[in-house]
Each structure stands twice: as C-alpha cells, then as structure tokens.
Amino acid sequence: MSLLQFTEKGIFCERANVYIDPWKPVDYAIITHAHADHSRWGNKFYFCHHLSKPIIQYRLGVDIHIESMEYLEVRTINGVEFSFYPAGHIIGSAQIRVAYKGEIWVASGDYKLEDDGFSTPFEPIRCNTFITECTFGLPVFKWQDQKAVFEDINSWWRKNKEEEKVTILTGYSLGKAQRLIQGVDPSIGKIFTHGAIEKTNEIIRKMGVGLNETTYVTPEINKKDFIGALVIAPPSALGNSWQKKFHPFEVGIPSGWMKMRGPRRRRSVDRGFVLSDHADWEGLNTAIKATECERVIVTHGYTNIFSKWLNDQGLETHIEATKFEGELLDETDKSDTA
C-alpha cells in the first residue's frame, strides 16, 4: 500500500484515513493553502497552517470544524507524521510532509521559490516521493526577479499618473493582490482595492501581518480621488460596470501567462507583466532536485511534457489527474467566494 494514493476524492492517506486538498467531501482534510481549488466546501474537518485558518473560515463559514498548526510542527495520526513546510506560494501556503516508518512523501500543493517578501519563503524537504504541480513546466517560462518586474510596474504607474490616468492591476484576491500591494512603491500614490480584496486584507491585518495602507473603493469616493492612484482588482471585476468610474485608465495584468505574446494580445490589456506565484521551469527543476527524491508525481500543468522530461533525466515520474487548477488566465478569480 502506497503511503499516499490518488483516489476519486483526492490525495488519500489510507493508514491515517485523511485526505490532502480533497475535491470531494471527506471526514478529514489536510489543506495546503486557502485557494478555492485546494480548500473546498463540505469537509467535516479541516487542518491547515495558522495563517490559512482565518481565510478558510471567511471563505467557508465560521461554523466549519477547523484546526491549525505552525510550520515544522508535527501531528501524528495512527503512526503517520504530518507536518507543514513553507511553500512560498501565498500567505500560509504549505507543503505537506507525510512520514511513516522512514518513508517520506511531500505533497507540495502550489509553490514558488522566489521570496516575494510577503509569503513565508519556500523550503525544500528531502523525501522519497515528491508530488508537484507544473503549471509553467516548459523551458520558455523564465521569470525575472520580482524587483525588476516591480520597477517596470512602478514606472508604468508613474507614467499613467503623469497622464492623469488611473492605473488598474489585476490579481487574485488572495495572494497576488497582497504581493502587489507590498511590492509597488506606495510613495507614488494612493492604493485602492476592490471589495473582494479588501476583505482578504482585513483578515490578514487582523492576524497581525503588516500590509501597506489600502483604501476600499466605495461609491461615496469622489471620482477625482482616483486620478493617479493604483486600483487593485480581481480579474473578474474587469469589463463590468465597476470599472467605469476609473475612466480614463490603463489596465495591467501581472501573470506568468504574460510571458507569451498570444495570451498577452488575447486579453487586449494595456500592459502584461510577467509575475507569477508559481515556479518557473528553472524553479520546478531546482525544487525537485533539492528534494533528492526517487520518484515524482506531477498533478497539474503541462504534465505530459514535464513528466517525459523528468523521466529522460532518469527520474521516475508519473502523472496523476487532479482537480487543481494552477494559475488561470482566462477565468475568474478562483478564490472569490461569491
């Protein structure tokens, strides 16, 4: 019996009778992070990192049964040890280390290697089997340091401000939005946020995590106050009437997909910035190497190509289908609850 198996309901540890990020309701769900495709409705019990707990409660309701622990702490269930290691994907995101009688598996959820200055930075874990995503598992995906990207974003914002325009950046309400808020230069102007983002910000601030000052966009705010400011909104807010009050504006999308010209032109936005909360080609390969694992299981992304590449490198690799989504380009904000 494998320590972890891929079943209809999710990644299952039979010995402990728990699931990791299940996509169908189960009794005991261990959660890597608070995005909606990893922490779903209907489980009887949730177990996650401290920083994910209030966000999951906000999304799924305060009445859910949920517990949390710190990184590197251990919870033992029927002899199986579970612990969380930072994944660097978003705030509170964890890789889940599962160990039993010397065999170690790691379910990494979503992760990135670069320190974004907000999420706890990624830490590699030695293991036998590494379960990984590969959303950007092609050698064409190479990220720049975020410092360079934010310099581009800042100078674009400054230029828009000079032209008396509003600057709009899109980002998932949880994760990308806060990374943007922390990454831009707040001395350029005021930062406004869409409601979905501001609610997440409130929760994060309540946990005692510092975040640059933001103002929630309400109907009472005078249109003039937006001129020269930065507005951060979830992708789903684009193209509807909410956006109208910012006219004239420029829209930028920070996403790993902006590396490719096709998606960049397809979105027909003013600017695309290559900024992702997922690992790039180099990052995936580095992370896998650092685990010193014997076996890799790839779950979502360019699985066929990436698994063939790893197999060719002499690393036994399998593909397992899941319901995880990775970074989405053309769909709405996955962490929105509505």
Added chain:
Amino acid sequence: MKNFVHLFTQLDQTTKTLKKVAALVDYFNEASDTDKLWTIAILSHRKPKRSVRTALLREWSASAANIPFWLFEGSYHIVGDLAETMALMHPNLVSKHDKSLSEWIDFIIDLKDLEEQVTTSSGESLHTKKEKVLWAWNQLDETERFVFNKLMTGGWRVGVSQKLMTRALAKHSGIEENTLSHRLMGNWRAETTTYHQLIVESDPADKISQPYPFYLAYALEGKPEQLGNTDAWIAERKWDGIRGQLIVRENQLFVWSRGEELVTDKFPEFEALTNVLPNGTVIDGEIIAFENGQPLGFNVLQSRIGRKNVSKAILKKAPVLMIAYDLLEINGIDIREKPMHFRRNELEKLVKEGASEKLLISSLVEFGNWEELVKERANSRQHHAEGLMLKHKDGTYKVGRKKGDWWKWKVDPLTIDAVMIYAMRGHGRRANLYTDYTFAVWKDDELVPFTKAYSGLTDKEINEVDAFVKRNTVDRFGPVRSVKPVLVFEIAFEGIARSSRHKSGVALRFPRMFRWRKDKPANEANTLDDLEKLLNLYG
C-alpha cells in the same frame, strides 16, 4: 534596432488605432531614411527573403538552450510561434549592441551565401550561418531576439494594417494618403530602392507594371432599401475567384492579385490580351475558372494556385478567364475619379472591341425594385455566384475598404449541424488555447469527420470549449486531442464540392462555426446523407 523594437512593443501593447498611428508617426519622425524604408517594407510584407532554413534554427535554438529537440518542438506547439519560442528559449541576456534595424537586416541578408554550419576556421571570426546566428542571439535581449527572429523567419503580423501605416506615413511626410497608397503598390523592394525614390520622388506612372490600390466593398448589413432609390444603383453577380488587375502598358501584360502579388506567369491564358487591349489599359475584375459558358467552382481554380509550373494538363483541367467589372486607366489616363457609369461604359466598349474569349464583361443583373433584387440574390448559387455586388452609378473608384458606393451582398451560407471530435491548439493570438476543431457527421452510428473550422466563436465561447477539451480528452495523437463527441456546432459554409483529397469526399468553401448548438444533443446532429443532399444540390 532599439527604436524599432520600441515601436514594435508599443504597437503590440495597444489595440487602439489612434495610439498605433501616434507611435508610428513618432518613430518615422526620428528614424533614419533607411530604417524608415525597411519599416515600411516589413509592414507591407516585403521582408528580406529567408536566408536560413528554419529546421536549422530550431536545432540551434534547442542546443543553445541545452534542451532536447523534442522538448523544443513540444514547447513550440504550445507557444504557437517559432520566432517567439526561440526568443524565449534562449538564456536571458542584456542587450549589448547598437546596430540599427537596417544593419541587422543587412546582417540577415548576408547570411544567405554562407556555409550552414561546417567551418574550418578557428578563433573569433564568424564564418557560418550558425556561428553568426548564435552570436546575434547572444547580443540581444528577449524582445530584440524576437524581432530579429521574426525578420529571419516566416510571416509577421505586427497588428498594423497597411492602411494605418500609410496614414502614419502621410502624417509624417505631408504627402496625401491616396498618393502614398499608390506609390506603395507593386513590386518594389527595399533592397533596391531608397526612401527618397519610393516615397518622395516616385511617380507611379514611370513604372509600367504599377497597379492601383484596389477598392474593397463592405458587406451590406440589413435591407437594401436603406440604399435609397434603385435607379442610382447597378447590380452584378459576385463571382468566387481571385480579384485581379490586368494591366497592358508598352506592349507588356501584367496581372496582379489583390494580395499585391504579380501573378502574370500563373495565368498564361491572358498573354493574348497584350495584342487585344490598347496600351495604357488597367482593368479590375475577377479571375475565375470557366468552361463551356459556365463558371467552375473555386476548388477548380484552387488546384492551380500555388503551383510553381502551370502545366498543359492544368491549363486544360482548370481553364480561367477574367470577368471584367471596372476600368481604372484608359489610354494611359487614370480615370478612377470618373463616375462608375462612365467607367462602365468605356469598359463595355473595350471588351466588345477586344472580342477575346478570355475577357468577359460582368453582366448587369436587371431589377426594377429591391424585391426583385432580393429574388435575384436568392438564386445566386444557381449562377455559381457568391451573391450580388451593388455599385452606385455616380461612385468614384476609391482606395481600400470604404463605405458608401460599393456593397457586397452575399447569399446566406449553407449550414449543417456537426459534432466536434478533435481539437488542436491555435497559433498567434490564440496560442495555448484549443481553438482549431475537427467536425463530423453521422453515418449510421459512426462519426465521419468532414471539415475543420477555426473561426466564428467569441473569446468567451473559446474559453468554454478550451476547458471542455482539457477535461474531456479521450486520446492524444501528438498535438491533436480527440474529445468526447458531445458538443454540436452549426457549421456555415459558402460552397460544397466533391473532393478526392478529403477522406469524407467533400470539400467545403470557407467553413466556420456559425452557432454553438447547446440545445442539441450529439445524436441529433446531421448525417452524411444530409451532406450528400447539399452536394447534389449545389456541388
């Protein structure tokens, strides 16, 4: 090249035409004459000839990136653009050159006669194509590499029409737009002219092969009554062939296609017209396949296009002629500003005097009121026509696509409900999305593929279908996915013909997705028999 790359980036970052024109004007105001000339050449699809085989470029790119070739190819399928794949794949470097656009283009042109990759030399000097290309990739940053690769490889859509480019050039040079359009026509090459010769001094009349810019019609939306009085209009059949200009000057014949390609050699049938038409004649018309007093389908003409040699067998199998519908030059005088009725009158005389079986006049469709014309349009297919053309009797011959005096009024397309069975990723703007689909109809309880279609869906619908494909893949063959046969689309097309080249035995003309039939289950899609019936009626 820095200013050209900056221009490209600006053009790529906006969909607003005003911004594009402004960026072009800024560029023209600052660029050197040679860079301007090359920019005009690139934007009007006159790039230098390919000097390196792309098969080699792919190999070099993969090995420079230190990845296996299959991985390069797999990435290329997803990125959907070779130049871009090679640019992204290369190790990231900062730009360290200061060559201008024209200098880089000369660099590319000079590759032509070099050895491909074997070299006996040693040391720092660069002798082979491979050495030079790799050297160039190492000088350039990512966007510059993309531009360099685009200059070196196949077609490049920058997202600027010739019309926009001409508008910007008019603003920059102070020369009127229509004059510029005319100067930019024909077979000039940036290699052999200068900015001054082409744009400033050029007198198109000096060049005996020079065609005029084509006047293009918009589609008529809604009812013809909106055009007012029927007396002011003439109607003609809209033929399905190749729009062409036939020029006789100084006892020489030139045939131009609408794509500004000189196709004289492809149609030796017209050679005889050199003696029939007076010097200084330019006729606008449709080149169609035609036999025994009847037009043949576009597929017959298609069998000739793209062939290097026009053999006797082909000439016999697919004989062509021109149906003339306008006269732009008579006795060397440009008459485009004269009204339609005048030009038409002169054209009729000319065709009559010439009396060549290779040049027919486009006959007028008689009508007393709009209802009669509605009926004529409905029987277009019986005449092997695509529909009708409406032209104002007093209209001048304009430049490019303009509303007002010419309207095309196509017949409604034929349609059939089909099931999607395969999907492939698209290219360019639609890269990384499943946008290219294969459709099938029922033959008993088997699905027989009969056409592909790429267009007709909104971006939102494409996203939905893309998500469906990813979740309902049954099998994969290279880049093709077979999917659960569930989605039904109404496929519209302009014509249908028997074809031995297609498995289903039919070839459709301009198939596209007309509607997503979410209301229809797959078993209610049409059958091969239904397709046969259409073939018997219209094939």
